[in-house]
Amino acid sequence: MLIASLTxxxxxxxxxxxAAMGLxxxxxxxxxxxxxxxxxIALGMFGIYLAFTGLGxxxxxxxxxxxxxxxxxxxxxxxxxVHRVINAPxxxxxxxxxxxxxxxxxxxxxxxSTSPRNVDFSLxxxxxxxxxxxxxRVAAALAAVLVTALLYxxxxxxxxxxxxxxxxxxxxxxxxxGIPASWVLAxxxxxxxxxxxxxxxxxxxxxxxxxxxxxxxxxKSFVICVLGGLGNPLGALIGGLILGxxxxxxxxFMETTWVPVLEFILFVIILLVxxxxxxxGET
Amino acid sequence: MKRxxxxxxxxxxxxxxxxxxTPTAAPTExxxxxxxxxxxxxxxxxxxxxxxxxxxxxxxxxxxxxxNVSSTRQVNGLKLWMDQVNAGGGIVLSDGTTIKFEAVSYDxxxxxxxxxxxxxxxxxxxxxxxxxxxxxxxxxxxxAVIAEQYGKVMITTGAxxxxxxxxxxxxxxxxxxxxxxxxxxxxxxLAHLDPQVKKIAFVYENTKFATSVVEAAKAYAEEKGYxxxxxxxxxxxxxxxxxxxxxxxxxxxxxxxxxxxxxxGSTFARQIHEKQVxxxxxxxxxxxxxxxxxxLGDAAVGVIxxxxxxxxxxxxxxxxxxxxxxxxxxxGEEFVEAYQAAYNEEPSYHSIGGYAAGLILQKAIMDxxxxxxxxIKEAMxxxxxxxxxxxxxxxxxxxxxxxxxxxxxxYIQWQKDSAGNLxxxxxxxxxxxxxxxxxxxx
Numbered sequence: 001m002l003i004a005s006l007t008x009x010x011x012x013x014x015x016x017x018x019a020a021m022g023l024x025x026x027x028x029x030x031x032x033x034x035x036x037x038x039x040x041i042a043l044g045m046f047g048i049y050l051a052f053t054g055l056g057x058x059x060x061x062x063x064x065x066x067x068x069x070x071x072x073x074x075x076x077x078x079x080x081x082v083h084r085v086i087n088a089p090x091x092x093x094x095x096x097x098x099x100x101x102x103x104x105x106x107x108x109x110x111x112x113s114t115s116p117r118n119v120d121f122s123l124x125x126x127x128x129x130x131x132x133x134x135x136x137r138v139a140a141a142l143a144a145v146l147v148t149a150l151l152y153x154x155x156x157x158x159x160x161x162x163x164x165x166x167x168x169x170x171x172x173x174x175x176x177x178g179i180p181a182s183w184v185l186a187x188x189x190x191x192x193x194x195x196x197x198x199x200x201x202x203x204x205x206x207x208x209x210x211x212x213x214x215x216x217x218x219x220k221s222f223v224i225c226v227l228g229g230l231g232n233p234l235g236a237l238i239g240g241l242i243l244g245x246x247x248x249x250x251x252x253f254m255e256t257t258w259v260p261v262l263e264f265i266l267f268v269i270i271l272l273v274x275x276x277x278x279x280x281g282e283t
Numbered sequence: 284m285k286r287x288x289x290x291x292x293x294x295x296x297x298x299x300x301x302x303x304x305t306p307t308a309a310p311t312e313x314x315x316x317x318x319x320x321x322x323x324x325x326x327x328x329x330x331x332x333x334x335x336x337x338x339x340x341x342x343x344x345x346x347x348x349x350x351n352v353s354s355t356r357q358v359n360g361l362k363l364w365m366d367q368v369n370a371g372g373g374i375v376l377s378d379g380t381t382i383k384f385e386a387v388s389y390d391x392x393x394x395x396x397x398x399x400x401x402x403x404x405x406x407x408x409x410x411x412x413x414x415x416x417x418x419x420x421x422x423x424x425x426x427a428v429i430a431e432q433y434g435k436v437m438i439t440t441g442a443x444x445x446x447x448x449x450x451x452x453x454x455x456x457x458x459x460x461x462x463x464x465x466x467x468x469x470x471x472x473l474a475h476l477d478p479q480v481k482k483i484a485f486v487y488e489n490t491k492f493a494t495s496v497v498e499a500a501k502a503y504a505e506e507k508g509y510x511x512x513x514x515x516x517x518x519x520x521x522x523x524x525x526x527x528x529x530x531x532x533x534x535x536x537x538x539x540x541x542x543x544x545x546x547x548g549s550t551f552a553r554q555i556h557e558k559q560v561x562x563x564x565x566x567x568x569x570x571x572x573x574x575x576x577x578x579l580g581d582a583a584v585g586v587i588x589x590x591x592x593x594x595x596x597x598x599x600x601x602x603x604x605x606x607x608x609x610x611x612x613x614x615g616e617e618f619v620e621a622y623q624a625a626y627n628e629e630p631s632y633h634s635i636g637g638y639a640a641g642l643i644l645q646k647a648i649m650d651x652x653x654x655x656x657x658x659i660k661e662a663m664x665x666x667x668x669x670x671x672x673x674x675x676x677x678x679x680x681x682x683x684x685x686x687x688x689x690x691x692x693x694y695i696q697w698q699k700d701s702a703g704n705l706x707x708x709x710x711x712x713x714x715x716x717x718x719x720x721x722x723x724x725x
Contacts, residue, residue, distance in 0.1 A: 001533035008525040113347040114392065116546045120578070125557055132558045207522035208550050210349075216520070251526035252533075255515055257489070259526075 004131045005248040011137040013244020014144035015202050017237035019217050020224035021148070022195030024236040027225065029168040029188040031090070032082060035097040038218030039104035040193045044070060044200025045209045046112060052119050059121050060139065063201045070197030074190030082189060083182065108211035118208040140202040147198060148237050151191075155233075164188050223267045229277030238279060333379025338654050340365070340644075341387050341411030341435075343401045343426070345418055348393025349519070352545050352575060353633045354418035357441045359626050360637030361415060362386065367621065368645060376652050391417050398425040406433035412654055413437070415640050418633070419544070420444030420462070420492035427455045436659050438643055439685075440636040444492045445499075448678070448686035454656065456663050456677050457687040458639050462492055465589050466500035466540055468692055469566040470507060472587070472711040473538055476722045480563060482512045484536035486527050486551070488543020489516035493568055497541060504540075512536050521547055524554045532560065542567030542588075549579055556582030563723035572695055573631050577705045583697040585724030587710065590695050591632040592672050594619045595709050595717050603669035612642045615671040639672035696720055 019041055026034045044066050051062035081100050085092040123135030155161035166174040167184045175181045200214060207213075221236075224243050228235025243263065250259050270277065342361070345354035365384045368374065373383040387409045389401045398417055405411045406429060414430045416423040416439035423442035430437035431452045439447070440458040443465055448457060473480060483504055487497040494516065501511055512534035517527060531539060539555070539562055542548035548570025555565065556579070564587070570576050571588025594615065603610035613621075618638060622630040630638075644659075646668060651658035667676045667689065676689030694711035698721050708718035 001529050004532070005526060005529045008529070012523070012525075109347070113351070114349075115347055115351040116349060118550075122557065125559060127559075134557055208546060209522070213522075248526070251530065256526050257516070257518060 002249065002252055005252050006245055007131055007133065007248070008137070009244040009246070009248020010241055011133070011141045011244070012247065013241040014141035014237070015199050015240070016217070016220050016224055016244055017240025018144045018147055018195055018202070019199035020221040020228065020236040020240050021151070021233045022192040022199070023218075023221045024225045024228070024230065024233055025195065026189055026192035027230050028232065029164055030082075030086060030185050032086070032093040032097065032189075033090075034189070034192060035094060035218075036077060036100035036104060037097075037193075037196050037221060038214030038216075039101050039108065039211070040070065040073070040196040041200035041203070041214035041217050042108065042209065042211050043073070043104065043214075044197030045204035045213060046108070046117070046211070047197065048201040048204040049117050049119050049209075052121060059119060059201065059205050060143070063143070063198060066197050066201045067194050070194035071190040073197075074193030075186045077193065078186040078189035083186070086185065105211060112211050114210050114212060116208045116210050119204045121205055134206065136206045140205060143198075143202055144237070147195070148234070151195075151233060160184075160187065164191075220263070223263050225277070226267055226270050226275075227278055229279040232277065232279055235277055235279035239277070242278075333375075333381060335373070335381045335383060336654070337383050337385050338412040338648075339385050339387055339410060340413050340415060341402070341405030341409055342415040343389050343391035343398055343405075343417045343422075345393040345422075346390035348391075349544060349546050350393040350418045350422070352573060353441060353569065353631075354393075356573075356631050356633040357418050357637040358388070360622070360630065360634040360639075361440075361641050362637075363622055363625050363634075364638045364641030364645070366625070368641070374645060374648050376648075382648060382654060387411060391422060393419075393422070395422055395425045398422045399429055402426045402429040403433075406430070406435055411435060412656075413644055413659075415637070416440060416442050418442070419490075420447065420495070421490055423447060424491060427452055430454060434656055436647075436656050436663070438640040440640040441633055442492070444495045445683070445686060446491065446495060448683045451681070451684075453684055454660055456643070456685045458636055458643060458672075458675070458690070459591055459687060460690045460692050461686055462496040463499040465496040465568065465692060466566065467503045468694055468711055469540055469587065469589060470500060470504045470509070472694055472720065473564050474507060475711075475713075476720055477563065480537045481508070481510050482534070482536050483509050483538045483540060484513035484531045484534055485511060485515070485541050486513065486524075486531065486539060487516050487541035487568075488519055488521075488547050490519055490543055493541070493543040496568060500540060517543075517547070519543065519547065522550060524551050525558075527551075528554060528558050528560055531562070536562065538562065538564035538566075540566045542570060544568070545570045545573055545575070549576060552576075552586050553579055553582045565724050566694075571697060572707070573633070574629050574707075577697065580705070583705055584699060585696065585721050587694055587696045587720070589692045591690070591692065592635045593632070593693055593695060593707070593709055594630065598669055598671055598673055606669060606674070608667060608669040608674065610670075611646050611668045612670045618671050635672050639670060639675070642670050642672070643675060 023037050026032055047066040048059050048062050051057040052059050077100055081096045085096050125132050125134045163179045163184050166179055167181050171181050224236055224239035227242055228239030247259055344358045345351050369383050373381040375381050391397045414435045414437035416426055418441035420442045423439050424447045427447050431454055436454045438456050443459045443462040445461045445463050485497045487493040513530055548567040566587040571586050572590035576583050600610040647659045647662040650662035664679045674689035678686040678688050693709050695707045696710045697705055698708050700706045709716050710720040
């Protein structure tokens with residue numbers, strides 16, 4: 001049971017990692033906690049749902065569209081809500097993204113209602129000894145690894161990626177070197193929302209959802225970011241795996257309803273003991 | 284320190300949003316009058332022409348949220364009854380007064396907080412003469428307090444929890460078989476199918492309704508000598524049943540009983556199928572009798588569910604006579620035909636639940652010859668009738684006033700017919716069975 005639960009948890013953890021990576025990237029580059037992260041995860045879910053049920057598209061191919069829309073949406077959100085308050089105190093950006101959160105939920109509820117939706121898509125399952133694994137979860141984990149690898153290639157091997165890292169490191173110095181910081185910030189925000197939308201799209205292939213479903217994944221993303229280190233995308237993926245693993249293991253020795261309680265106790269302990277995260281540097 | 288405080292503020296804000304009321308979806312703040320389908324311009328011949336009174340029936344519907352599917356059917360059933368009565372000229376009292384009905388409803392968003400607010404509005408601002416419950420035991424418990432407080436007779440449907448009727452209320456009357464008798468028949472069916480099975484896992488939604496159902500069924504199963512190897516609830520919003528499935532496998536359970544409502548039940552059934560769990564007997568609350576459950580395809584095959592009613596159920600004036608009961612209302616096939624004509628879908632037990640609530644109210648008004656709440660209450664206390672929905676009789680004791688004591692459950696199972704199509708079959712009780720149960724579950 002322990003191995004089966006741990007495997008299930010780890011596979012889910014990869015997807016949590018992608019969601020947290022989006023939050024972490026935005027935090028690391030521009031020092032903004034994006035509270036519209038949850039609704040964007042939900043929009044990713046609905047993107048896959050609409051492409052699959054309305055157009056009959058394969059969910060994994062639809063992810064490309066969801067990613068592109070997520071990127072553009074993020075750039076638009078940055079321009080409309082974040083750019084003007086980027087240098088204001090932290091609370092201003094927090095409230096600005098919280099407002100975007102409420103706007104998306106409001107519009108989404110009006111359009112889709114809060115009734116649950118389901119992407120009726122199955123790739124079947126296979127057995128490894130006594131463990132039965134779903135191909136959709138394996139595919140989601142592989143997609144998460146692929147996205148992480150592409151993100152790293154982008155950040156470390158492309159000019160724009162290097163610009164993002166430069167802005168994250170020292171915005172003023174990057175501007176002095178001729179890097180258009182505003183564009184880089186907008187693109188980074190778009191990249192973060194793209195990752196959130198992709199994670200939502202992957203989750204939609206195996207769990208039902210509503211427009212409010214992103215909230216719980218957003219909360220998990222916070223725990224993961226703290227676990228892996230704020231602003232550290234690779235740490236986010238590892239944090240996701242740790243959280244997924246915990247979610248798999250905890251129910252083997254206590255009731256499943258205790259899972260969020262323990263998760264948030266862990267969140268507070270890490271904030272108090274090592275606020276830079278398990279994989280972060282010294283603060 | 285600022286770095287530490289910042290994420291804490293963010294998480295606190297998210298908690299507030301997550302724990303706060305559900306955002307209003309396409310709010311229907313304005314009451315939604317439900318028009319009669321064919322209101323006649325003149326009373327039919329033979330009906331005395333007197334004063335025409337319009338009785339307002341107030342209720343909320345879960346137009347959005349997790350109860351949407353079941354609630355919509357419940358409201359459809361109620362509207363069908365209302366349309367038929369109004370189109371038939373209304374109810375004529377002995378003094379020549381004709382009672383017609385008008386519905387006032389709001390979207391409760393499947394949210395308990397909204398229910399209390401909206402039922403207060405129905406009772407005070409809309410001056411509803413009668414109330415019909417929302418769907419689900421949790422929402423109904425919230426509405427019952429308001430109905431009793433404002434002295435309104437409320438017929439509950441889609442609400443099986445026993446607890447609401449043990450609060451000392453006097454104006455709340457239950458149409459459904461109570462939760463305490465919801466799954467006991469499944470235990471009997473399991474014993475009938477395979478006396479060798481001894482290990483049962485209960486996995487259920489942590490809600491008022493499901494908890495009261497499984498607690499009663501657990502006590503009953505233990506009494507019958509079964510070993511309960513797992514008894515665990517899940518959060519109403521659960522979408523990942525993986526941890527529960529792993530626990531079921533670990534426990535060595537041969538049968539699963541549980542579930543809660545439609546969404547969680549169908550997700551649970553889907554994941555049990557995807558994980559290829561070799562379980563012999565699988566019974567879930569609420570979800571299987573819904574026609575939409577067939578959308579699961581192969582995952583639905585072999586799943587059993589208790590149902591308040593099935594179109595196949597054969598309640599007739601003749602069976603009423605045999606049972607020494609008064610027959611009231613249309614035949615089952617007449618209801619099914621009318622419902623299909625009105626909504627172009629097969630009625631579920633939620634549909635007839637709404638319709639039956641209307642029939643009960645109609646019979647009570649006719650017996651009371653009045654729409655006075657106290658006269659209606661007395662008529663309801665005395666009611667002992669058979670309808671196309673089944674036997675209706677209420678507990679009149681102080682301990683459980685209004686609890687349904689006449690109606691019984693039937694158990695359905697999804698099977699494949701010779702053409703490979705999914706069909707619902709009644710498998711228990713044997714006297715009402717339309718097919719043998721598929722056992723063990725494929």
